[in-house]
Structure formats: C-alpha cells, structure tokens
Amino acid sequence: DIQMTQSPSSLSASVGDRVTITCRAAQSITNYLNWYQQKPGKAPKLLISAASSLQSGVPSRFSGSGSGTDFTLTISSLQPEDLATYYCQQSDSAPPTFGQGTKLDIK
Amino acid sequence: QVQLQESGPGLVKPSETLSLTCTVSGDSMSSYYWSWVRQSAAKGLEWIGRVQISGFTIYRPSLRSRLTMSVDESRHQVSLELTSVTAADTAVYYCAGVSAGASDLLHFDTWGPGIFVTVSS
Numbered sequence: 001d002i003q004m005t006q007s008p009s010s011l012s013a014s015v016g017d018r019v020t021i022t023c024r025a026a027q028s029i030t031n032y033l034n035w036y037q038q039k040p041g042k043a044p045k046l047l048i049s050a051a052s053s054l055q056s057g058v059p060s061r062f063s064g065s066g067s068g069t070d071f072t073l074t075i076s077s078l079q080p081e082d083l084a085t086y087y088c089q090q091s092d093s094a095p096p097t098f099g100q101g102t103k104l105d106i107k
Numbered sequence: 108q109v110q111l112q113e114s115g116p117g118l119v120k121p122s123e124t125l126s127l128t129c130t131v132s133g134d135s136m137s138s139y140y141w142s143w144v145r146q147s148a149a150k151g152l153e154w155i156g157r158v159q160i161s162g163f164t165i166y167r168p169s170l171r172s173r174l175t176m177s178v179d180e181s182r183h184q185v186s187l188e189l190t191s192v193t194a195a196d197t198a199v200y201y202c203a204g205v206s207a208g209a210s211d212l213l214h215f216d217t218w219g220p221g222i223f224v225t226v227s228s
Contacts, residue, residue, distance in 0.1 A: 036215075043201055044152070096214065098151060
C-alpha cells in the first residue's frame with residue numbers, strides 16, 4: 001500500500017488567511033492525487049482530482065498543485081465555512097489510500 | 108444528480124456478519140463504479156473494495172477473505188457483506204461512487220451520508 005502523509009495534522013487560521021496543507025506520497029504517484037473536505041458529521045466531499053482539477057461547484061479559492069510525491073492544497077482566502085478536516089488520497093494504484101487528515105480550525 | 112443512502116443494522120455481534128445496502132437514486136447505476144469506504148478513529152479513512160455493474164470486484168487484500176460486494180441493478184442497490192467481524196470493524200461505513208467514464212477509477216466523486224456500525228456483544 002502507498003502511504004500518504006499530511007502536514008500539519010491540525011492548524012488554526014483567521015478568516016482571510018492563506019492556508020497551505022501538504023501531502024507526501026511514499027512513492028511517485030504522478031498526478032493521481034485527490035483532495036477531500038470533510039465537515040463535522042458529514043461524508044467527505046471531493047474538492048480536487050488529478051492534483052489540480054477543481055471539481056464543479058467548488059469555490060475558486062481552493063487550488064491544488066504538485067506531482068510525483070509532493071502535493072499542496074491551498075485556500076487563498078480562508079472563509080468561516082472552510083472549517084473542516086482535509087484529506088489527500090492517492091488513486092495511482094489499488095488499494096487507494098488516504099492521508100491521516102488535517103483539521104482546520106478558524107481562529 | 109446521483110444520491111446514495113446506506114442502510115443496515117447499527118449493531119453487530121462479534122463473529123457475526125455485517126450486511127449493508129446502498130440505495131442509489133437519480134442516475135443509472137451502470138454509469139458508476141461503486142466502492143465502500145470506512146472511517147474509524149484508529150485507522151482513518153480506509154477503502155474496502157469496489158464493484159462494477161458487471162459484478163467484477165476489487166477487494167482490499169486484508170479483507171478479501173471476509174468480504175463480498177455485489178450490485179443489484181433492478182433494485183438500485185449495492186451490497187456489502189463482511190463476515191466474522193470484530194471490534195476492529197467498528198466504523199462509519201460509506202458507499203461511494205466514481206463515474207465509469209472517468210480516466211481515474213480509484214477516486215470517489217460521490218458519497219452517501221454514511222452509517223455507523225458498532226461491533227459489540
């Protein structure tokens with residue numbers, strides 16, 4: 001299984017801040033990297049696929065970048081509704097695996 | 108837009124079989140590949156397996172000996188059976204799908220709300 005490691009595990013930021021979450025794969029996954037947002041008590045929601053492809057309806061303040069083993073999710077201007085835990089997931093090979101999550105709090 | 112709803116018992120006894128159903132509405136089942144994903148505090152998000160409308164399955168290797176997934180297109184349902192459960196199988200279980208036409212079939216672009224299953228006597 002390909003291990004996915006996210007950092008930080010948690011972070012607190014203010015409305016309007018630029019927030020960056022990183023995800024590292026234990027081996028190259030080219031661009032088979034997806035980002036999910038999970039709000040408390042809800043199912044995960046796909047935000048970004050193929051490392052940088054924003055899903056329909058997702059605000060443009062979210063963006064993804066990276067390839068190979070290192071990837072980044074950026075929120076350009078944090079909003080109160082972005083309170084959630086964010087997960088990366090590799091889809092390069094089965095079994096698909098997730099990072100441990102980054103819990104984002106709003107100051 | 109496709110909608111998913113998981114159903115089944117919330118409590119299963121150790122050594123018994125966990126059986127869950129995902130009811131699909133709003134789109135053709137054949138337009139998707141269907142997965143089950145579970146989430147626990149101990150293991151985080153964990154992919155269980157995937158089933159196609161053809162019946163072809165891919166299972167997580169560590170669960171393969173205990174797992175059966177199937178699709179009933181006439182009933183708009185995806186099913187999961189996990190035998191010989193232990194406390195380690197306690198988790199929220201999600202039904203999830205990916206468009207069959209996607210170039211990447213190992214991600215999940217639609218999810219059900221999930222169902223919490225406890226394994227306890």
